[in-house]
Amino acid sequence: MSYNFPVTRTTHPKQKPDESALGFAKYFTDHMFVMDYDEGQGWHDGRVVPYEPLQIDPASCVLHYAQMMFEGMKAYRTPDNKIQLFRPDMNVKRMRKTFERMCMPYLPDDLLVEAVSALIKVDADWVPHAQGTSLYIRPFVFGDEVSFSVLPAKHYRFLIILSPTGSYYAANYNGLSTTRIYVQDKYIRAAQGGTGYAKVGGNYGGGMRASQDAMKYNCKDVLWLDAAEHKYVEEIGTSNAFFRINDEVYTASLESGTILPGITRDSVITLLKKWGIKVNEGKLAIDDVIAASKDGSLQEVFASGTAAVISPIGCLNYNGEDFTIADGNVGPVAQKLYDTLYGIQTGKVEDDMGWTVPIA
Numbered sequence: 234m235s236y237n238f239p240v241t242r243t244t245h246p247k248q249k250p251d252e253s254a255l256g257f258a259k260y261f262t263d264h265m266f267v268m269d270y271d272e273g274q275g276w277h278d279g280r281v282v283p284y285e286p287l288q289i290d291p292a293s294c295v296l297h298y299a300q301m302m303f304e305g306m307k308a309y310r311t312p313d314n315k316i317q318l319f320r321p322d323m324n325v326k327r328m329r330k331t332f333e334r335m336c337m338p339y340l341p342d343d344l345l346v347e348a349v350s351a352l353i354k355v356d357a358d359w360v361p362h363a364q365g366t367s368l369y370i371r372p373f374v375f376g377d378e379v380s381f382s383v384l385p386a387k388h389y390r391f392l393i394i395l396s397p398t399g400s401y402y403a404a405n406y407n408g409l410s411t412t413r414i415y416v417q418d419k420y421i422r423a424a425q426g427g428t429g430y431a432k433v434g435g436n437y438g439g440g441m442r443a444s445q446d447a448m449k450y451n452c453k454d455v456l457w458l459d460a461a462e463h464k465y466v467e468e469i470g471t472s473n474a475f476f477r478i479n480d481e482v483y484t485a486s487l488e489s490g491t492i493l494p495g496i497t498r499d500s501v502i503t504l505l506k507k508w509g510i511k512v513n514e515g516k517l518a519i520d521d522v523i524a525a526s527k528d529g530s531l532q533e534v535f536a537s538g539t540a541a542v543i544s545p546i547g548c549l550n551y552n553g554e555d556f557t558i559a560d561g562n563v564g565p566v567a568q569k570l571y572d573t574l575y576g577i578q579t580g581k582v583e584d585d586m587g588w589t590v591p592i593a
Contacts, residue, residue: 234343236279238266238351243283252363255399257540258371262356266348266393270338276391279348281355284394294386295375299435302331303373304345305539308353308592310360311580316353316368316592319578321346323496324372330494331431336385337374345372350592352393357592361397367578369398369540400541409563409571411547414469414534415447416519417455418552422468422491424460429491436493437471444470450550454536458519460491465516467491472536472544473498476517477566478525480532486514497537500588501570510566519551526556533564542578543571 243263250260261284268279295301304324308316325342332339349370353360360368372393376386420443423429428436443455454470467485468474473495476483482505485492505512525531526549534546545568547561558564576582577589 234341236344236347236351238279238281238348240264240281240351240355241283242355245283249359250397252361252366252397252399255361255366255397257398257400258369258396260397262359262368262395262397264352264355265395266352266391268348268391270389270391272387276338276340276344279344279351279391281352287390289377290379292379292381293377294380294382295377297381298383299433300335300337300386301373301375302328302335302337302431302433303371304328304432306349306370306372307539307578308349308360308368308370309578309580310362310367313580315580316357316360317578317580318346318349318590318592320496320500320588321349321590323499327432327494327496328372331433332374334428334431335433337376338389340374340391346590348372348391348393352395353592356395359395359397363399365575366397366399369396371396398540409543409545409568411545411558411561411563412453413451413548413550413555414454414456414546415443415450415452416458416549416551417443417446418458418463418519419443419446421460421463422457425489425491427491429489430487430494432493440470447550450553452550456519456549459489459516464518464520466519466522468493469536469544469546472538472541473501475501475533475535475537476522476525476531477533477564478522479530481511481513482566483513483515483517485517495538497539497542497574500574500586501537501543503586504570504573505566508569522549523551523556526558529559532559533567534558535564535567535570537570542575543567 378386457467459465536544545563
């Protein structure tokens with residue numbers, strides 16, 4: 234389907250931030266995309282408008298029952314000054330699963346990329362050029378029907394906002410640095426039958442207490458364990474987790490429904506298999522990770538996600554004790570994955586996987 238989104242340009246453009254000090258999601262571009270849904274009419278009136286605060290009724294159902302979802306994507310500037318997306322078809326696939334779980338109306342499969350492209354074309358000069366930077370894309374949908382009924386809403390809003398960003402963690406712009414991670418064995422992120430595989434705000438709001446605990450141990454994020462036994466490793470904060478032990482890589486399986494099907498996760502697994510590295514998707518006990526750290530067979534731990542791409546872990550804090558991963562520095566597999574993925578995303582490495590989509 235061909236879409237025609239009218240554009241209302243801002244009369245008060247913002248000053249562009251310093252690309253060497255962007256941080257993550259500190260600045261937002263001049264415009265946003267907005268579209269409405271009404272039961273019986275479907276999605277309608279998509280438009281690009283100036284970025285501004287929203288008006289929402291205090292009795293809107295999203296504020297009380299959290300019927301919402303979001304996605305995370307990025308656009309990248311290539312050496313020839315073009316702009317491209319990375320695997321947006323996977324975002325569409327994941328959105329459909331989230332919509333189904335949250336009883337929300339599907340977006341047509343082509344609408345997301347068309348809307349993102351329309352918005353980026355208007356704010357193209359916000360896509361940063363500096364090494365290690367990108368344009369973070371946040372599509373989100375929420376029900377704003379005025380109702381206290383615990384039922385799916387009849388009216389929704391679909392928005393997209395953009396943010397020029399640097400590193401998710403405070404690593405340098407020229408490469409990677411390791412972080413400290415706190416192993417959380419009290420609280421849980423998700424349980425079987427819940428919303429762990431869906432991209433919804435409640436998964437993250439419920440994790441903030443654990444994040445505060447991590448900060449007490451000077452850790453950047455949390456390694457979640459399974460809900461049933463607090464025994465098996467699952468995710469690292471907002472990212473999927475990988476463990477390299479005796480030259481094999483281990484990561485949690487999606488089968489339990491408690492793991493977010495990360496797009497970078499899928500890319501990592503695909504690349505590792507392409508390089509001849511064995512990948513094991515299944516259960517890995519935290520006790521086995523700690524034992525591997527002690528005997529020297531734990532070679533690398535890293536997280537993968539849209540925001541950070543690849544985030545190497547140098548130390549795990551478990552029960553108040555630090556366990557260093559190898560020599561505590563960035564491992565060779567994590568570095569190669571980052572160089573390859575970010576290289577493909579930015580057009581500096583040939584995309585022989587067909588993963589990038591140019592903004593026409």
